[in-house]
Structure formats: C-alpha cells, structure tokens
Amino acid sequence: MKTPGGSDAAKRRAGEHAADLVTDGDTVGLGTGSTAAHAIRALGQAVEDGLDIRGVATSYASRDLAREVGVPLVDLGAVERIDVAIDGADQVSDDLALIKGGGAAHAREKVVDAAAERFVVVADPSKEASLLDRSVPVEVLPDARGTVRRAIRELDGTPTLRAAERKDGPVVTDNGNLVLDCEFGAISDPAALATDLATLPGVVEHGLFVDLADEVHVGHADGVTVRRADE
Numbered sequence: 001m002k003t004p005g006g007s008d009a010a011k012r013r014a015g016e017h018a019a020d021l022v023t024d025g026d027t028v029g030l031g032t033g034s035t036a037a038h039a040i041r042a043l044g045q046a047v048e049d050g051l052d053i054r055g056v057a058t059s060y061a062s063r064d065l066a067r068e069v070g071v072p073l074v075d076l077g078a079v080e081r082i083d084v085a086i087d088g089a090d091q092v093s094d095d096l097a098l099i100k101g102g103g104a105a106h107a108r109e110k111v112v113d114a115a116a117e118r119f120v121v122v123a124d125p126s127k128e129a130s131l132l133d134r135s136v137p138v139e140v141l142p143d144a145r146g147t148v149r150r151a152i153r154e155l156d157g158t159p160t161l162r163a164a165e166r167k168d169g170p171v172v173t174d175n176g177n178l179v180l181d182c183e184f185g186a187i188s189d190p191a192a193l194a195t196d197l198a199t200l201p202g203v204v205e206h207g208l209f210v211d212l213a214d215e216v217h218v219g220h221a222d223g224v225t226v227r228r229a230d231e
Ligand SMILES: O=C(CO)[C@H](O)[C@H](O)COP(=O)(O)O
Pocket: 002, 003, 004, 005, 006, 031, 032, 033, 034, 035, 036, 087, 088, 089, 090, 099, 100, 101, 102, 103, 104, 105, 106, 109
C-alpha cells in the first residue's frame, strides 16, 4: 500500500488506537490507505490473540492486506450492517467533513463508511484543516470523462484526469472507472458541492464525505487526540 505524506509513527498510533475500539462479534469496515493499513495490521494481531470479527474490505489493497494478516473477510454485497468502519482521509475539516479518494477507493469506502454504526477516521496532523481545500477526487464512467470535465468547470472547478504513476495512461479504479481530481479552492459549503457533484450524469462517486464521520483519531508524537461529531 502506498505511504504518502505524514509521519508513519503518527499514522500507526491513530490506526492502532482506532483498532482498540473493535469488540468481539463486530463486522468491521476496513479502510484503504497507509493509516487504515495500520488498523488492519492491529486487527490481524487481535484476531491472532482471539478476537472474533469479520472484515469488509474497501479495496483490493485492503482485502489483500486483511488476508495477509489473517482478518476473516465477508463480501460487502453480503452484509446489511457494519458495526464500525476505520478509514483514513486526505483532509479533515473542523466540522469533520472529509476529502477522501487519494487511493481512488472512495466509491466503495463511502458505501462501507456510510453503512457503519460508528465511522472512525484515522489520520496524522497533516490532514487537519479548518476548511477543506484539497482537490476532490471524482470517479467517472470512462465514457463520461469529457462531459463531466465540462460540468466540473461550470461548477468553477478545475478537473485533471488522474494519471497512473507506473503505467502510461490514467488510473483505473477497482470498479473500472477513471478519476478526475477537481480543484475548487477553499470549499466553504461542502454539503452543497457534494450535492452538485452527486447529481452530474456519469459521476459514480465523489470524495466529499459530509456528515458521515462520527469521530477522528489523530496520531501525534506523544499520543492520540479524538474529536467527535457530536461535541
Ligand atoms: O481515501 C483514501 C483512499 O481512497 C485514503 O484513506 C486516503 O487517501 C488517506 O490515505 P493515507 O492514510 O495513506 O494518507
């Protein structure tokens, strides 16, 4: 799994702290990215120590890691309810709105995270911001990339087709689609932008997660801080 910016020790603290919330019998959403990976590894250790859980993967990468560390898996299509989901984020605002999709997994992540009774975000301090201002990943049907690009510009966004790092051509998601990274500057009303993006024909899912996170666990050099949506 890729390890982008931010301290890995801080990510590990956040991931392990969140994994501690999981209890016997839970169905657990397994997020994607380097921070969520720490939670998956901690859950693998807990399973080895006797914890009885089943995981729901949000990507090929989280599924493969869960298999490697021994977390039993169940298909997303077979579950109706998830007890707790642990997932990373590219940016977290003061009111716990998120930008996700740095790993192009936000479509499945949103299904899993939204289905969870408790959605726990794990992050390092580099992800915190008062307002969201990073580019918003938008997964699009391949044949809709041109029309969605134009519609994004009409929303005052600047879309860029995400290119693959180690292959010529674009990133293709786990669902066989493409990703437009869309720059909107500072996003003062994430809920309104989320609605605008969701209603564009050809958009499969966007990376704005508004009113979904229940809490965020941020790892620091000397511990973990927790912020809750209801505080
Ligand atoms: O949304 C995601 C993948 O689609 C990741 O959770 C997000 O990119 C954060 O990744 P990392 O923990 O590696 O910084």
